[in-house]
Amino acid sequence: MPLPQPVLLFNDECGVCRHIAHWVKQSAYGPSGGTFLIVRPIGEDPQALQTLRPGLNIWDAYATILLLMPDGTLKLGGEACAEVFRILPNTRWFAWLFNLGLFGFRPFQLLLNLGYLILADTRPLFGCESCGTPKGWVRPFAAAIKWISRLFGKKAVPLPRATSIASLSKPKI
Amino acid sequence: MKRQNFQTVDLIQTATAREFNNLVLEAEGPIAVEFMSYSCAYCQALEPVLQLVAEKVGTQVKIFRVNIAVDPELAARYRIEATPTLVMFLSGQPIGRAEGPHPNFSTLLAAVIEPFQS
Numbered sequence: 530m531p532l533p534q535p536v537l538l539f540n541d542e543c544g545v546c547r548h549i550a551h552w553v554k555q556s557a558y559g560p561s562g563g564t565f566l567i568v569r570p571i572g573e574d575p576q577a578l579q580t581l582r583p584g585l586n587i588w589d590a591y592a593t594i595l596l597l598m599p600d601g602t603l604k605l606g607g608e609a610c611a612e613v614f615r616i617l618p619n620t621r622w623f624a625w626l627f628n629l630g631l632f633g634f635r636p637f638q639l640l641l642n643l644g645y646l647i648l649a650d651t652r653p654l655f656g657c658e659s660c661g662t663p664k665g666w667v668r669p670f671a672a673a674i675k676w677i678s679r680l681f682g683k684k685a686v687p688l689p690r691a692t693s694i695a696s697l698s699k700p701k702i
Numbered sequence: 703m704k705r706q707n708f709q710t711v712d713l714i715q716t717a718t719a720r721e722f723n724n725l726v727l728e729a730e731g732p733i734a735v736e737f738m739s740y741s742c743a744y745c746q747a748l749e750p751v752l753q754l755v756a757e758k759v760g761t762q763v764k765i766f767r768v769n770i771a772v773d774p775e776l777a778a779r780y781r782i783e784a785t786p787t788l789v790m791f792l793s794g795q796p797i798g799r800a801e802g803p804h805p806n807f808s809t810l811l812a813a814v815i816e817p818f819q820s
Contacts, residue, residue: 542741573740573771587740588749661743691744691784693800694770694777 535616536581536597537609541570542659543626545652546594556617565616571595593649606649607642631700639658708759713756715767719773727794732763732818735789737782739771744770745786756813763790763814778782 538552538638550568557566575587582597596609604612612625614620626637650667652660654674665669717735718724726733734815735753738745770777770785780789780796790798798817802812 540741543738571741573769575740588746591740591743591746659739660741660742661747690744690747690804691743691786692739693784694782 531601532567532581532597532599534565535599535612536567536569537613538569538571538578538595538597539614540591540659541572543652545648545655545656553613553617556619559618564605565618576676594645608647609644610641611638642675713753714765714767717768719776719800722768722773722776726791729764731816732792732795734765734766734814736765737770737777737787737789738767739769739781741771742785744805748786748803748810751805751807751810754807755814758811759814761819763768765814768797783809788813790814790817 536548537553541550541560550570553566554564554568557564557568559565571587571590573587578585578587579592581602582603584600585595594609596604596612598604598612610623614624614627627635627641629635629637650656650664651670653663654667654671714736715725726735736745738748740746752765758763770775770798771780778784783787784801784803788800788803789796800810800813803813
């Protein structure tokens, strides 16, 4: 069944993703009260995702940000971000930059892709326990933050290779 | 898409709270239950390896998953504090557990079969 509007899927257990999704949701309202974009958490039901888009694996959905388009296409990561900027009324004025080509490249799209990757990799630094072990390049920063936290007497030691259950019940947007 | 080699055939059956007694507690033979949630990146890292382990052990050890976001009462009953946690059952009794096992085939295989060998 074709979707009436683009659907942005996000990880509801990640605080960073939740804040961004909240901002997108607030920005997606049109002047007549309608919305340009549906923002919904990926959730925990693999079958519900299959209904939304046949063949969409829930593990893959959690691996990156996804935008399901009404024409059945799927945009991922930085491409999904660019499309969201094109859709939202308050950001579409600059979204043309992401189409701009230079010698066969789209420099602003590349920058956005890079920005998305950096944000995705650094989410554990912002307290996202469900986002997994920080990537190699983020680990020195994670160690520094842990060291500084310890200096101020804060105890922040998540279990290795596991997500604490206490972190898995956050308020939904 | 950043695919992580998730198999199209899922060798691990999901057990809900309603089916848990029937599938795990009253079933015969060694059973391993993975307490997980789809939003947990560690569970995501473990998933393809656990599928390989399930393929390796075949029918010797049945492997189920319990989604703690859907069935938190099961997580509470077995005092699950973090995901992924594997709990091994024999004749309805938990006989071993592995919390946050390393997503490595040999480590995970050992974690799954060792409790049944002692």
